[in-house]
Amino acid sequence: MKKTSKGLFACCIAKRRFALIVPFMICSTYTVARQQQSTKPNVIVIVSDDAGYADFGCYGGKEIPTPNIDAIAKSGVRFTDAYVSASVCAPSRAGLLTGRYQQRFGFEHNTSTQVSKGYTLADVGMDLKEQTIGNEMQANGYRTIAIGKWHQGDEPQHFPLNRGFDEFYGFTGGHRDFFGYKTKPARENVLYDNREAVAESKVTYLTDMLTDRATHFIEENQKKPFFMYLAFNAVHTPMNARKDLMARYAHIPDSGRRAYAAMMTSLDDNVGKLLNRLKQLELDKNTLIVFINDNGGATNNASDNGLLRGMKGSKWEGGIRVAMMMKWPGQISTGLVYHQPVSALDILPTAIASAKGKPKGTLPLDGVNLIPYLKTGNKKEPHQALFWRRGVAAAMRTGNWKLIRVQDKDTQQVLLFDLKKDLSETNNLANIYPAQVKKMLYRIQDWEKGLDTPHWGSSYGGKNQIMKHRMETKGRAMERLYP
Incomplete structure (x- = not known):
């Protein structure tokens, strides 16, 4: 069957159109791929509270399985010589949140009512001149949330929503019950959903609730870069463990250690829940995750620091050396073990660098971006001291x-x-x-x-x-x- 001249003309036009469309499609696909590759990574900082250095499987722990936390180290780097800037909760967190030695702004001790001359109770908390990691990530286009334990001051000016976080779900003090209180809790123990108090009758088990809020935030912000500071209060006292998990560790004779093991398992299970949700939403490959403990194991929670001498509150290694690991697919090699001394102070500059940003604050940082030091062949020390x-x-x-x-x-x-x-x-x-x-x-x-x-x-x-x-x-x- 012969084609007419009109048919030949239409065929020729179609071929030309196809020739124009194909390069456009290739170009568009390449552009989308480039955009996806250049998307800023999400950043999640997970903090555990008062855990023992030797209670994590990847740090030699045998008694309490921690497969989900260990998976972060397996998928990235485990730091053997990681330190926090203080051996107690509040100043340690002040250092992490600012990337600066907290003594530079007078935050040397856990918060107390013993104010120094020239200050008032309203000053007890992180100095308002300091920029937090929340401020820094907001300035670089991130949606930010603080979840869990705050411990940076109880007055309104120190509230997380006034310190660089778009959202907050947690409590302002240093500890609280994991189950609901039967009576009205003290101000620092109130569980807040942003600025609204959560009814204690709705508190089931806090470790689970913090993770539920974290996964909800991820789901809501999966199409834009987000920063999450997820500060669990596990395994800080009080030793409130779920009964079903206590039964799992019935073979441990010491009741305190048994409760500690159950609380560690709750912590690990919830880290696993978080990691699984990231994977389900296909966000895991574009998310930098840091896990760190806030100080050494405490004397009152049956934790185990292994070979490290001393515990929380001391300058011995058991007070200041902590479990810390980090993963970022494509940027950090898997299964890496890093032996140079690093610090919680490094988390803020590392997060900013991952976002290809620059510090908003004008005060000099004490931490450094760790990513270049983890590259093959880099033998330089992140810190001289x-x-x-x-x-x-x-x-x-x-x-x-x-x-x-x-x-x-x-x-x-x-x-x-x-x-x-x-x-x-x-x-x-x-x-x-x-x-x-x-x-x-x-x-x-x-x-x-x-x-x-x-x-x-x-x-x-x-x-x-x-x-x-x-x-x-x-x-x-x-x-x-x-x-």
């Missing part, structure tokens, strides 16, 4: 050297350890290496020149810090005498 101070006790780590300085009126106690040879800090080398002691004491003093005076004092005073850092103070029972 790390510092700690809370009241009369201060510490410093540089290389493998760790120094603790305790000021007792007119006398000064100095402890020096080689962490490579003595991880458990059993052998004080101060008298053997006086030159090293002198050098490190000078560096601590130089660092202290950039600090503000504490805006409030500690409820426990300085004596406990003096007693806690004596070489003869060993073990949970003795440390518990000096909270």
Whole structure:
């Protein structure tokens, strides 16, 4: 059958159109792919509370399975020498949230009513001049939420919605019951959904509720970049465990340890729920996740710090070295184990860099972007030194050297350890290496020149810090005498 001239003309036009459409389709597909590749990653920071260093499977724990938390390390990097900037809850979180040593703005102690001269109770909380990680991520186009424990001040000006977070679901104090209160809770224990108090009759089990709110936020914001600060209060006291999980650990004879194991399992199950929801929504490959514990295991929750000496509240490794891991598919190699010292201070600059942004705040950061240091072949150290101070006790780590300085009126106690040879800090080398002691004491003093005076004092005073850092103070029972 012969084609007419009209048919031939139509056929020719169709071919030309197809020739024009195909490159356009290819170009459009490429553009979409490029846009998808350049989309800012979501960032989620998960914080656990008072967990033991050795209670995570990926850090050697055998008694309590933590497969979901371990999966973060397996899919990315596990830090063996990760530190927080304080060994107690509130100042540790202030450092994480600002990327700056919290002593620079007077947040040296847990919040208390013992205000320093020149300050009032309204000043007890994170200094208003400081930019939080929420502020920074908002400035880079992110929707932000803080979930769980805040502990950065109870006054309205310190409320998360006034400190860089678009949404808040949690409580402002340092701890609260995991189940609902039978009577009206204290202000710092109220569970808030943004600015509205949640009825205690609706509180089922807090660890589950925090995760439900987290997954709901992810679902609502899946088409735009979001930042989440998910600060679980597990496994901080009170030791409120679900009965079904307590039964799972009936073989553990100590009831405190049994409750702790059940609460750790709740924490891990909920981390798994969060990770699964990200995967279901196909967001997992474009999400940077950091998991970190806020300080060492506490003396009152049956946690286990393993080989690390000391617990929460001290400058021993068991007080300041924590479990920390990070994953970001395509940017961080899987199964990586990193041994250089890193800090919770690094989380903020790492998050900003992942968003290809720049810090909004004008104050200098103490943390660094960790991503370049995790690249193959980069042998540089993220930090030449790390510092700690809370009241009369201060510490410093540089290389493998760790120094603790305790000021007792007119006398000064100095402890020096080689962490490579003595991880458990059993052998004080101060008298053997006086030159090293002198050098490190000078560096601590130089660092202290950039600090503000504490805006409030500690409820426990300085004596406990003096007693806690004596070489003869060993073990949970003795440390518990000096909270």
